Structures are given as structure tokens and as C-alpha cells.
Amino acid sequence: MDDRELRWAQLMRSALAGDGAAYEQLLRELAPALRTVVQRRLVRLGAPTAETEDVVQETLLAVHLKRHTWRTEDPLGPWLWTIARNKMVDHLRRRGRRVEVPVEDFAEFLPAPEERPDTGAMEVEQHLALLPQKQQAVLRSVAVEGASVAETAERMRMTPGAVRVALHRAFASLSARLREE
Structure with a gap:
């Protein structure tokens, strides 16, 4: 077990004992490490790296919800990486076998959609x-x-990936609302 994981284990023990500052510090340290691993795995699997933050947030939420299941005498790393792997698998299953291509790559070839006259x-x-x-x-x-x-x-002041994610989510939300109507 490396020094980083020893530190994380100590922070988690303190957090479980009620130390809010230790828990906040743990989450601050886990997030970039998770981002690196998740992004690497997404690239290896051919999935868009724009989905990295979704998987990281799902993992951090699972860590928060399941922190009571970690046995304090065990190393934190295997427990954490198992959660991250499971969240990655869940994310990829929900995603299916879709291949996403940024629309801006084809924008000049796509005809503009006709406006709905009643809009x-x-x-x-x-x-x-x-x-x-x-x-x-x-x-x-x-x-x-x-x-x-x-x-x-x-x-x-966002990354292009974050803009694409926000744009996708906005379109998905509007689409769902319009289908309901």
C-alpha cells in the first residue's frame, strides 16, 4: 500500500469518527485520482472522455453512501477502486453500445431543421x-x-467537454419535456 492510500485510509477513519474536515479533505484528494483512472479507462474502452465527470461524481456519491461498509482495518484502495470499477460498468451499461460523434464535426453537412411554425x-x-x-x-x-x-x-470559463455535456443535458431535458407535452 502506498503513502497516498495510507493517508486516505487515515482520513477515512477520522471521517468515520466524525471529523468533517478530514472527510472533506479525503474527497478533495480522491476526486483527481478518480478522474485520472476513469478517464484512462474510458479512453481504453473507446468511450467519450466527456463522460469522465459523470462517473467520478457517481463514484464519490457511492463512497459517501457506502462509507460505513468500509472496514477500518482494511486498506481503502481496493474498496475505493472496486466502487469506481462498478460505477464505470454501470455507466457503460446504461450508455449501451452507442458511438457518439461530436455534431460540430458534421454541422456544415447537415441541413438546418425546419422551424416549427407554432414555435x-x-x-x-x-x-x-x-x-x-x-x-x-x-x-x-x-x-x-x-x-x-x-x-x-x-x-x-468551462472546458469544451463540459460545454458539450451541458448542451447534451439541456437538449435531453428539453426533448423529454416536449415529448411529455
Whole structure:
């Protein structure tokens, strides 16, 4: 067991004893380590690295919910990496065998969709208002103002991957709401 995992185990023991600062420090140290491992595995599996943060957050949530199951005499690493592996498998199963290609790679070849004649500016604003602020801003920038993902990322101080994720989530949310109507 390396020094890092020994430190994590000590932080987890302190956290389980009620030390909130130790728990916060543990999560701060786990997140970048998880990001590195998850991203490497996604690349190896041919999955988009933009999904890294989703898997990391799911893993951290599982660590939080299952922290009472860790036996304090055991090393933390195997327990943590098992959770991360399981969350990766769950994520990939939910994802299915889809292959995702960024739409901007084909944007110039795709015909613009026809506007629905009954979609007014007021209706669009009402639907946008239902989205979280960041998704609203990203969707307005890319879909309404016509900015590129890179321009939006720079303007909003986000990574291009985070912009694509927010854009995808905004479209998925709007699509689900419109299907309900």
C-alpha cells in the first residue's frame, strides 16, 4: 500500500469518527485520482472522455453512501477502486453500445431543421426558463447565438467537454419535456 492510500485510509477513519474536515479533505484528494483512472479507462474502452465527470461524481456519491461498509482495518484502495470499477460498468451499461460523434464535426453537412411554425419566441423562452442556469447559458450561446463550443467554453470559463455535456443535458431535458407535452 502506498503513502497516498495510507493517508486516505487515515482520513477515512477520522471521517468515520466524525471529523468533517478530514472527510472533506479525503474527497478533495480522491476526486483527481478518480478522474485520472476513469478517464484512462474510458479512453481504453473507446468511450467519450466527456463522460469522465459523470462517473467520478457517481463514484464519490457511492463512497459517501457506502462509507460505513468500509472496514477500518482494511486498506481503502481496493474498496475505493472496486466502487469506481462498478460505477464505470454501470455507466457503460446504461450508455449501451452507442458511438457518439461530436455534431460540430458534421454541422456544415447537415441541413438546418425546419422551424416549427407554432414555435414562438415566447414558447422557447418558457422552455429555456425551466433549465438550470448553466444549461440555459450554454444552450443560448450555442443554439441561439450560434457560438461554437470552443467560443462558449472560453466565454463561460468551462472546458469544451463540459460545454458539450451541458448542451447534451439541456437538449435531453428539453426533448423529454416536449415529448411529455
